[in-house]
Amino acid sequence: MKIIVGEWFRIPQVERDIFRSLVREARLQYDKTRGYLASSETDLGLMTTILGNALKENVVVMLKCFICGTAIECEECKYKDVCRSSQIFQSCICKNCDTKEEVANIYSMRFTELIG
């Protein structure tokens, strides 16, 4: 199962205790209509363990590229061993954008766009 930080996702119904742990302890947001949301406040390490045990499948967490919005698989990153999984970053940059020469300027421009 792949979970993208900042995007709503759904899982099959889980027991009350598991739901409680996901929302209270791993700090996943829950909305009846939209499902679950992993945000910058979420303890992704704990969420992955709880979901992995409950759903009996491998849970992969992905971040969005701040520049192009593509989902990035952290497993492929050379820095995955130093990235903290308990408090994940709000976004990152993908391989493709990283190779652009003016990446720092593009990053700044993207933020300017968001400020509006």
Add this chain to the structure above:
Amino acid sequence: MWVENYRPTNPNMIIGNEETRLNFITWLKKWQKKSKASLILGPPGVGKTTLVHAVAKDLGYEVLELNASDVRTKTKLEKRLGPSRINSTLFEKKILIFLDEVDGIYGREDKGGIEFLLDLIKSSRNPIVMVANVEENKKMIKLIKSTQVFRFQRIPPKLLEMVVKNILRREDRTINQVKLEMIVRDANGDVRAAVNSAQVASSGNEDLISELRDTQISPIESLKIFFDSSTPEGAYLALSKCKMQPRDKVRAIFQSILSAKLDGKKMIEIMEELSKADELVAKIGKTQNWTLLRYFDRILANSLFPALKDTQVRYREQSLPWNLQLRIWNDRVPLRKISSSLAIQYHLSSKDATLFYLPYIVLLSKLKNYEKRIIDRLRLDESSVKFLQKEAKKVSQEIRKN
């Protein structure tokens, strides 16, 4: 220094914490009198202070800055910040009150500093921005409750690499890729550390890099990383980078294990592994052989790591597990109702009624015809009856098991 030359002067030049940065800008844009003050929390070198100055400049504020670790007493704070309660402009420019390192304000010698700040927050006619590194200090809770909090996290390594590469390009300097990655890894999400190391590395002074590399992390951060580590080496590094007393490390890990949801067998396994490190601490204390301390972090990490694998143990400050806390929270109302009813009926203190009488009432309620009599006698409402039935069911299950 590159860190000074390339310090961002515009909010869009800062890296990382995009969502938090946007929220902070929106907060200051929308600030009105009686709006909450803000508190920016986060580790060093992630751009907290830089953001405040950049946003203030962008929105036309004059920054009235005070380092709270230098000016900590109420009298000094009053002297420096008192006039800002009356004036809302300075030479016709809007004023932003900026208190850096407010976590340094706490301590016995601070004589009312926190009370002054809380009072200032309520009465200020200007936006107040406070910055702190830690939120672990219990006294910070007062400030957290009365402010809008913006939490900064460490900067992702990829973004650190982007910044360092950009500066190197502009300075027309080069570092080989291996060294660059080493700098990024060792910076631990701190832009300042990464830029400083890059400057040193590009000048060819290798010894200084290893000195800069020796970074320290806070106890809470260390324990969080320890429990999240995917390798024993990662767990060891997390412990070794923190200057916490060995006994305190054992205690904090013990508390976290205790509050995790684990089955009995696993709990015993982990506790047995933890006891090895605890024994070493005791042995060192007894024999005064302090040289053994150098093995402590290694033993703690290596013995605990395999046992902790695939468990949900995480760093916890609270000693009670969540399900127990929830039970206390949910059950306290009916429990109090039954106890006070019992206390009135039998002329007891509520404490005695709960401790000595209630268990018998629970047992009796399972007997034929007794439940109704108890409910009538104690005039229990629906929630109390439910609680009583639930407890009685648990007790009988327990009896049957044994």
